[in-house]
Amino acid sequence: MNVSLLIARRYFSSKNKRNIISIISNISMVGVAVGTMALIIVLSVFNGLEDLVRTLYGKSDPDLLVTAVQGKSFETNEQLLQRIRTTPGVGLLTEVIEDNALLQYHDRQMVVKMKGVSENYFAQSDIDSAIVEGDHRLVRGGENYALLGAGVQHELSIALDNRFAPLHLLYPRNTGKKTLSMNPETAFSQQTIIAGGVFLIEQHIDDSYIFVPIDFAQRLLNYGSRRTALEVKVSESRTIEEVKQDLQRVLGDKFHVHDSDEQHVSLLKAIKVEKMFVFITFAFILLIASLNIFFSLSMLVLDKKKDVAILRAMGATSRMIRNIFLLEGAIVAQVGAITGLTFGVAICWAQQTFHIVSMGMATSVVDSYPVKMQLSDIILTGIAIIVITITVSIRPALNAARLDLRENL
Incomplete structure (x- = not known):
């Protein structure tokens, strides 16, 4: 057995340590x-939030989104x-026209994001599973219907299937002039449509989006064969990354092909950056907590001067003496880390299983805080603890290795 480890373990479990050293060691x-427990829990919450964002937007996001490199629309043929x-792997292609429009209902109005989609849109989107009122179909019996976000409906108090009070959508006409006409009839093109579902x-989508048939958007915006995006559903025979690369080669450098994460890169990057800063903050907190290891080891070195001198007289090297106190600090940190890790994983498991901590908001799309444990977080936390332990233990260990044999016997 490693002699340094054996002695370090005896020092750790010894009942003969002075009371103050034991107290400081236990505090450490x-x-x-x-x-460690707090770090695992917080990182798991950030993982859960990241997955929640992907799940929420996944109901309306395509597997791949094709957009123009320049301009907000492009010609299609x-x-x-x-x-x-x-292109191999392309299961479904949906044409999209999306732009801001003015929505009027009775005497109320607001600017909305109008998204015109082709008939096969709901074959690749799960938005129909998010319907809370009405019908998701945009064309019924040859008549056009609009699908509204819950926030839009609430803001304008819109009644569904009301043919006597349809929705009015207005969009500025492209007259080629730099100034807009003061006459609404000539300044705006206007179309009416019935609200069919919610x-x-x-929240961001619910408060601003309405879905309409693509031919309705085409007439209102006078887009002709132009489209703002093409949405692609990838078949199960190929991966999204493979199809993305093939589409980019087929379309060339005039088009962007974005996967789901790239469609919300700013939001996901913000979550990752916040997670990184939280990790750094908690690592500093761990460092401050580990300073007690420094003090306990320093006091242990003073308490074990005679033991160190005897070991040196028996032939122990400076390296062996140094390793004894380094391993002592490692044992203290390891016991604390394993305990914290056990409690952290247990709390995260309980939250995942029993949903103990709720979001506390009646309008929340989830009942409880989402958590997701990742092996990478546990490994990263372990590495941080190892680095911190070495940092705070090296000084007392070096001091022990430098003790003079003659002065301490």
């Missing part, structure tokens, strides 16, 4: 345990659409 373990459809996905 408790501090490391609490810090049957040849371009056929090239995309025949969806509830995520």
Whole structure:
């Protein structure tokens, strides 16, 4: 057995340590345990929030989104659409026209994001599972219907299937002039449509989006064959990344092909950055808690001067003496880390299983705080504890290795 480890374990479990050293050592373990537990819980919550964002937006996001590199719209033709459809792995192609429009209902009005989609849109989107009122179909009996976000409906108090009070959508006409006419009839193109259903996905989408048939959006915006995006559903035979690369080669450098994460890169990056800063903050808290290890080891070195001198007289090297106290600090940190890790994992499991801590908001799309444990977080936390333990233990260990034999016998 490693002699340094054996002696370090005896020092750790010894009942003959002075009371103050035992107290400081125990405080060190408790501090490391609490810090480790908090770090695992907080990182797991951030993982859960990241997954929640993907789940929420996944109801309306396509697998791949094709947009123009320059401008907000681009010309389409049957040849371009056929090239995309025949790309291996492309299961479904949906045409999209999306722009801001003015929505009027009775004497109320608001600016909304109008998204015109082709008939096959709901074959690739799960938004129909988020319907809370009405019907998701945009065309029924040859008549056009609009699908509204819950926030839009609430803001304008819109009644569904009311043919006597349809929705009025207005969009500025492109007259080629720099100034807008003061006459609303000539300044705006206008179309009416009946509200057919209400969806509830995520606040940003619910408060601003309405879905309409693509031919309705085409007439209102006078887009002709132009589209703002093409949405692609990937078949199960190929991965999204493979199809993305093939589509990018087929379309060339005039188009962007974005996967689901890239469609919300700013939001997901913000969560990752916050997670990183939280990790750094808690690592500093762990460092402060581990300073007690420094003090306990320093006092232990003073208490064991005679033992160190005897070991040196028996032939122990400076390296062996140093390793004894380094391992002593490692044992203290390890016991605290394992305890904290056990409690942290247990709390996260309980939250995942029993949903103990609720969001506390009646309008929340989830009942409880989402958590997701990842092995990478546990490994990263372990590495941080190892680095911190070495940092705070090296000084007392070096001091022990430098003790003079003659002065302490």
